[in-house]
Amino acid sequence: MNVEARKKALKFLFAPLVDKLGYKFHPAEEDVDFLLDAEVSFEKQYGVPYCPCQARTKDRAENMKIVCPCIPFHREHYDAMKRCWCGLFVHKDVTDPSKLKQIPPDKFRKD
Amino acid sequence: MGETSYMYVEAAKTSDIAPGGMLGVKLNGLALTICNYEGKFYAVERTCGHAAAYLDRGTLTGYILTCPLHCAQFDITTGEALSGPVPEAPDSKYPDPGDPRLKTRGLKVYPVKVENGSILIEL
Numbered sequence: 001m002n003v004e005a006r007k008k009a010l011k012f013l014f015a016p017l018v019d020k021l022g023y024k025f026h027p028a029e030e031d032v033d034f035l036l037d038a039e040v041s042f043e044k045q046y047g048v049p050y051c052p053c054q055a056r057t058k059d060r061a062e063n064m065k066i067v068c069p070c071i072p073f074h075r076e077h078y079d080a081m082k083r084c085w086c087g088l089f090v091h092k093d094v095t096d097p098s099k100l101k102q103i104p105p106d107k108f109r110k111d
Numbered sequence: 112m113g114e115t116s117y118m119y120v121e122a123a124k125t126s127d128i129a130p131g132g133m134l135g136v137k138l139n140g141l142a143l144t145i146c147n148y149e150g151k152f153y154a155v156e157r158t159c160g161h162a163a164a165y166l167d168r169g170t171l172t173g174y175i176l177t178c179p180l181h182c183a184q185f186d187i188t189t190g191e192a193l194s195g196p197v198p199e200a201p202d203s204k205y206p207d208p209g210d211p212r213l214k215t216r217g218l219k220v221y222p223v224k225v226e227n228g229s230i231l232i233e234l
Contacts, residue, residue: 005189
């Protein structure tokens, strides 16, 4: 299967989903391309476009929580960072994503 | 060598398929799925390139057709297979859709034109 066609399809499918969640694609085209490349590679290997930056476990139910776009499963955490874990998506109001910091899940505290 | 002749055959009325919709038809012994993508019509073969499910029973998201059986996806404008089947569910009693013997091939696409409210497909 054609990697570029699949990346284009994933962008097409993800954009309206994340839009409704208040997110958009990272403005740096190069970063988006790199991350989608990894997702397509996972999809080829496992049949599922997992997040390229989160470790899979042996628990299928847990793994389903990192299928891109995984924002709904980590909503409060990502909202606090204004980005998803790998940075493929950022909050719509973000203009300079380089200032956004990752907060490790164990350091993230809900108020 | 003999020439292959093609002809346009009326498959449906444009009013039969709303934008985002699909229709399964049989024309001259060929089973096809006609798709309406933003008012433009596309015709691809009706059965999935993975396990032969009827694609018109799947979903059309823009130009991407998702098979109802194992969720393989295709580009209706080119027929290209965009993704294979989803993985086997744990403890499934059904055969593994990702079995390497079941390769996902692209779909054949057919030229379409619209005339006087009719969708014509070249066969």
